[in-house]
Structures are given as C-alpha cells and as structure tokens.
Amino acid sequence: MDDKIKSLRLQLQQELDKTENLVELDAVRVAYLGKKGSITSLMKNMKDLTNEERKEFGKSVNELKNQAAEIIEKKIAELKEKEIQQEINSMPKFDITTPVDLERGSYHPITLVQRQCEAIFRTMGFTVEDYSEVVTDYECFESLNIPKHHPARDMQDTYYLENGQLLKSQTSAAQNAILKKYGKNLIENGVPIKAIFPGRCFRNEATDACHENTFFQMEGVMVDKDISISNLIYFMKTMLSEVFQKDIKVRLRPGFFPFVEPGFELDISCLICGGEGCPSCKHSGWLELCPCGMIHPEVLREGGIDPEKYTGFAFGLGLTRLAMMKYGVKDIRDLNSGNLKALSQFTDDI
Ligand code: FA5
Numbered sequence: 001m002d003d004k005i006k007s008l009r010l011q012l013q014q015e016l017d018k019t020e021n022l023v024e025l026d027a028v029r030v031a032y033l034g035k036k037g038s039i040t041s042l043m044k045n046m047k048d049l050t051n052e053e054r055k056e057f058g059k060s061v062n063e064l065k066n067q068a069a070e071i072i073e074k075k076i077a078e079l080k081e082k083e084i085q086q087e088i089n090s091m092p093k094f095d096i097t098t099p100v101d102l103e104r105g106s107y108h109p110i111t112l113v114q115r116q117c118e119a120i121f122r123t124m125g126f127t128v129e130d131y132s133e134v135v136t137d138y139e140c141f142e143s144l145n146i147p148k149h150h151p152a153r154d155m156q157d158t159y160y161l162e163n164g165q166l167l168k169s170q171t172s173a174a175q176n177a178i179l180k181k182y183g184k185n186l187i188e189n190g191v192p193i194k195a196i197f198p199g200r201c202f203r204n205e206a207t208d209a210c211h212e213n214t215f216f217q218m219e220g221v222m223v224d225k226d227i228s229i230s231n232l233i234y235f236m237k238t239m240l241s242e243v244f245q246k247d248i249k250v251r252l253r254p255g256f257f258p259f260v261e262p263g264f265e266l267d268i269s270c271l272i273c274g275g276e277g278c279p280s281c282k283h284s285g286w287l288e289l290c291p292c293g294m295i296h297p298e299v300l301r302e303g304g305i306d307p308e309k310y311t312g313f314a315f316g317l318g319l320t321r322l323a324m325m326k327y328g329v330k331d332i333r334d335l336n337s338g339n340l341k342a343l344s345q346f347t348d349d350i
Contacts, residue, residue: 005060008038012068016075025079029072039065084274090246091271091328095345106344109323110216110335113243114198117218117317120242121196124235126220129197131174134165143176144259145298152258157204167202171219172259172316174199175295178221179303186310192224193312198319209279209331210287216319223295223305223312229262232292232313236266239317243326249275251286260293260314271325280330287325290317 012032019025032039042061046054107115118128137148146152156169174197182193198218205213222231233252240248249269257263268289270281277283292315297307305312324332327346334342 005064009064016071022079025075032068039068087274108343109327109346110320112346113323113326114319116243120239126194126196129178129195131197131199133168133200135168135173136165139176140166140168140173143302144172145296146258158202169203170201170316171197171199171217175221176303179305183304194222196220207333212332212336214336218317218319221312221314223310225310227311227313255291257291259296259299261296263293266290266292272330287321289321290315
C-alpha cells in the first residue's frame with residue numbers, strides 16, 4: 001500500500017509539472033482529489049485491512065491528501081502569475097522615451113479608440129452625433145432628472161461661464177437633444193433611436209493616474225419598444241470584445257445615476273497590472289469604464305417619449321480610460337501632456 005501511495009504522489013507531481021493552464025490543472029485536481037479521484041478512492045481499499053493496518057493506512061492517505069492539496073494550491077498560484085505575465089506581455093508597449101519620426105504626424109490615441117468605437121457602433125446601426133462642449137444647466141443636469149441642489153451634482157463639479165452656461169461634465173448632456181431629434185421618427189415611423197455621441201468632458205477634479213480634469217467620454221442611447229437590460233449587455237460585450245480583440249474580465253455592479261433606473265457600473269479588470277492593483281486602477285485591480293442603465297422614465301418623458309410605450313438604455317463609456325487600457329498607458333495625464341514623442345507612437349487600422 002505504501003508503494004501505491006508513493007507512486008500516486010510521484011504521478012501527481014509529474015502530471016502537475018506538465019499542466020500549462022488552470023483548466024488543465026483543474027482536471028488533474030479532480031482526477032486525484034475529486035469524489036472519484038485516485039486519492040479519494042484509496043480509502044475504499046481499507047475494508048480489506050486489519051485494524052492496525054487501517055489506522056496506519058488512513059494516516060498515510062490523509063497526509064497524501066494534504067500534500068496533494070498543498071502542491072495543487074502552489075501550482076494554481078504559479079499558473080495565475082504566469083497568466084498575468086502573459087496578459088501584460090501581450091499589451092502594446094508604451095515607452096515615453098521611444099524616438100519617433102515627428103515629421104510624419106499621427107493620430108492621438110484617444111482619436112484612434114474613438115474612431116474604432118464609432119466604426120463598431122456604426123456596423124450595429126448607430127448614428128454618430130457631435131455635440132457642443134458648452135451646454136446649459138438644463139442639458140447637463142435638469143433634463144437628466146438632476147434638479148438644482150441635487151446631491152448627484154457634487155460628483156460633477158465643472159467650470160461655469162459668466163452667462164450661466166457650463167463646460168459639459170458628461171456626454172449625457174446631449175441625451176435630451178438626441179431624444180428630441182430622433183423621437184419623431186421613432187413615434188411616427190417606428191425607427192428605433194440608436195445614437196452614440198463622443199465628446200470632451202470637463203470636471204473640477206483633483207487629478208491622479210486615472211482622473212483628469214479634461215477627458216473624453218462616448219455616450220450611447222438606444223430607445224425602442226421592449227428594449228431591456230439584455231440588449232444593453234449585448235452591445236457592451238460586443239463593443240469591448242471588438243476593441244480589445246480578446247476576452248477581458250468585466251464586472252457589472254449596481255450604480256446610481258439619477259437618469260437611469262436600474263443603473264450599473266461596468267468595470268474592467270485593469271490591463272496595466274493584470275488585476276493585481278496599481279496606481280492606474282487606484283490599487284483595486286478594477287477600472288470604472290462604462291456606467292450604464294435603463295433610461296429613467298422621467299428622462300424619456302422630458303425628451304418627448306412616452307415611457308409607457310418605449311424603453312431604452314444609455315451608457316457613458318470613458319474613452320480616455322479605454323485608450324489607457326488599450327495602449328497600456330499607465331498615467332492618464334500622459335495623454336493630455338502634448339508630448340509628441342510619447343503620443344505619436346500609436347498606430348491602428350483606421
Ligand atoms: C457619467 O458621467 C454618466 N454620465 C455615465 C452614464 C451615462 C451613466 C449613461 C448611465 C447612463 P461617471 O461620472 O462615472 O458617469 O463617468 C463615466 C466614465 O467616464 C467613468 O467610468 C470613467 O471611465 C470616465 N471618467 C469619469 N471621470 C473621469 C475623469 N476625471 N478622468 C477620466 N475619466 C473619467
């Protein structure tokens with residue numbers, strides 16, 4: 001029996017040495033420690049042993065079980081580390097000191113991701129809209145169910161002009177105008193409203209590696225009969241997999257915005273550190289990228305659309321953060337630096 005235990009231990013170690021990823025490793029774990037696994041099955045042989053032998057044998061099997069669990073845990077940690085390294089290595093390398101041909105000119109990385117997102121949404125039937133950077137209080141807040149003195153305004157302090165207008169703090173400021181512009185076609189001809197509107201946003205904000213006072217967002221809305229959260233999730237997933245061209249980890253959690261109900265925060269696992277935590281993701285391993293939700297009935301009504309007949313979703317993608325993640329830019333402030341050496345090393349098929 002002792003030989004059997006020894007050879008199982010050796011065999012397990014050899015199989016673990018050959019495993020290359022977590023899926024393979026889980027198969028090995030089940031083969032040894034699962035309900036019908038070879039180590040678990042050893043116990044079945046106990047019935048043929050004397051009391052004394054059973055005691056000894058039980059002890060050895062338990063030791064083997066503990067050792068097996070320990071080496072499997074170690075291997076899991078090793079493979080996870082390997083996956084994170086592979087993820088990091090597969091990202092484009094951004095080197096602020098790379099010499100570049102300044103004669104040639106190039107697109108800004110935010111322009112590159114913006115154009116890419118526009119192309120993706122165009123293929124899905126969305127129109128691309130432009131909107132002013134200077135807006136009214138009504139556009140930026142009141143039409144979005146955020147009356148004067150509403151606490152949600154605290155999150156979006158911005159820059160005000162003497163005439164009472166303001167630099168828009170969110171691309172949602174265009175929602176009301178878009179609903180009004182396309183609502184007639186929806187109501188009279190049944191054509192769904194499907195629009196995206198990228199734009200520059202401004203906030204009176206303390207800056208850090210993932211916050212700027214000037215940044216880009218891309219808003220999207222879709223309104224029709226029977227639009228649901230499933231439609232929203234479908235479009236979000238499609239957009240992210242097209243932009244990154246690989247599976248990335250996302251999480252959806254409840255989020256509060258007065259203009260959606262229900263509202264969600266869509267975060268992606270930080271691609272700078274592989275989810276380990278770094279200054280780019282405020283050490284959380286996750287980056288808030290694209291809050292979204294079902295458009296609040298009051299917002300639809302304010303846009304001239306009957307919320308009893310129509311529903312819709314809206315999202316506000318952080319384009320600047322998307323550019324950071326896509327191009328491996330660790331500090332958002334590099335993107336506004338105007339440093340051509342840094343900014344002209346990006347290219348894409350656009
Ligand atoms: C908004 O601005 C909402 N208008 C988004 C929305 C639209 C929600 C439609 C629901 C429906 P938030 O303040 O979280 O939400 O900003 C949205 C995204 O913009 C953030 O996830 C982030 O990616 C980006 N963002 C926000 N503030 C900054 C900043 N200071 N610097 C860089 N990116 C930012």
